[in-house]
């Protein structure tokens with residue numbers, strides 16, 4: 315039974331609440347800094363591989379992909395499947411805010427939802443998913459359906475020669491996630507995962523400055539993520555739990571910024587509503603991380619913060635500390651006698667609206683520029699392993715070694731000295747988690 319839960323004000327506005335006039339070009343120095351990790355990442359990624367972009371793409375076992383129109387003069391032709399909370403954010407951004415993309419088709423299991431989105435955004439409504447995959451005018455598919463449907467839809471899209479953007483988590487099981495990543499690699503199309511936090515302008519700027527060595531050796535990663543109020547109970551029931559559904563974003567950032575994680579411990583509790591206990595989930599959780607380089611990490615998560623959506627990250631290093639903390643909705647403060655008040659953001663799509671535009675714009679560019687996406691399937695698998703390790707650690711009360719903590723990787727681990735979005739997860743399925751000690 316669920317009690318005491320309410321929808322956040324931002325949710326009531328629906329997915330159309332993102333401002334229509336969001337600037338896609340970031341201004342000034344801030345914008346230039348924010349661009350650094352993407353550009354540097356792509357260059358360094360190429361630098362470590364042999365052959366030209368086309369040689370690498372067409373050397374993949376799956377061979378050729380859809381005859382995508384390529385080059386800067388073209389926009390990637392995207393279709394969005396699944397038009398709920400996240401799908402409408404993506405569809406709206408593709409249609410209105412991403413200069414390198416156009417929205418050519420939409421699909422949802424609910425025809426009324428698809429029709430409304432198609433009319434609103436000026437896109438063709440595909441009557442079936444097969445119809446969307448058969449369409450020669452579709453270069454890439456954005457899969458934003460509930461998590462349980464991701465694997466089949468994404469793999470079918472790749473098999474049809476379409477590039478794939480898939481929401482996180484790719485799946486709720488490791489074996490399915492690993493198979494999905496392998497199948498799409500074999501098909502030879504791009505797979506980008508929805509880790510939008512890597513594209514958040516302040517986060518990207520901090521990552522760039524870390525790579526320049528401005529923080530020195532990192533000692534501590536700290537992140538908090540708090541929902542104002544929980545998602546719908548039906549969503550929570552199929553979400554995979556607080557670590558896999560929500561914490562996965564912070565865990566991906568942890569390994570992106572500080573490198574591979576070798577040990578995970580966690581605690582969780584559910585005090586706000588019996589509904590969480592009934593589905594075996596938590597509303598509040600804490601994760602501690604041990605990195606391969608000896609640094610430590612701590613992530614706290616809440617589904618029920620009440621005051622607003624709050625997401626902050628801090629990295630403490632030998633030479634400096636970076637703090638990313640932007641909880642305010644607007645750039646003003648209301649001062650009345652003895653009090654100053656600032657409106658807070660209430661939902662993730664409000665806080666990260668720029669990141670959602672930037673990730674989709676970069677996905678579209680990866681298609682037209684014929685290059686790998688900046689965050690791919692192996693990163694998704696590695697982050698899933700961290701989240702699964704946290705879930706296991708909370709359940710068992712033990713410290714757990716994540717499945718892909720270094721030994722299973724075939725690329726260099728991620729880290730501040732490396733390119734943004736390098737692929738660095740495990741290539742093959744490994745045992746899900748290993749216990750390394752009792753907490």
Ligand SMILES: NC(=O)c1ccc[n+]([C@@H]2O[C@H](COP(=O)([O-])OP(=O)(O)OC[C@H]3O[C@@H](n4cnc5c(N)ncnc54)[C@H](O)[C@@H]3O)[C@@H](O)[C@H]2O)c1
Nearest residue numbers: 396397398399400401422423458459460461463481482508
């Ligand atoms: N990146 C993020 O921060 C973020 C935030 C929220 C959700 N998500 C992820 O996005 C995905 C979707 O979540 P949501 O909150 O938008 O869900 P939602 O329930 O709001 O929307 C899902 C939509 O998909 C449709 N659908 C269901 N099965 C389908 C199928 N087989 N084919 C086509 N359409 C289908 C539903 O009718 C619905 O319109 C989940 O994987 C979730 O984890 C990511």
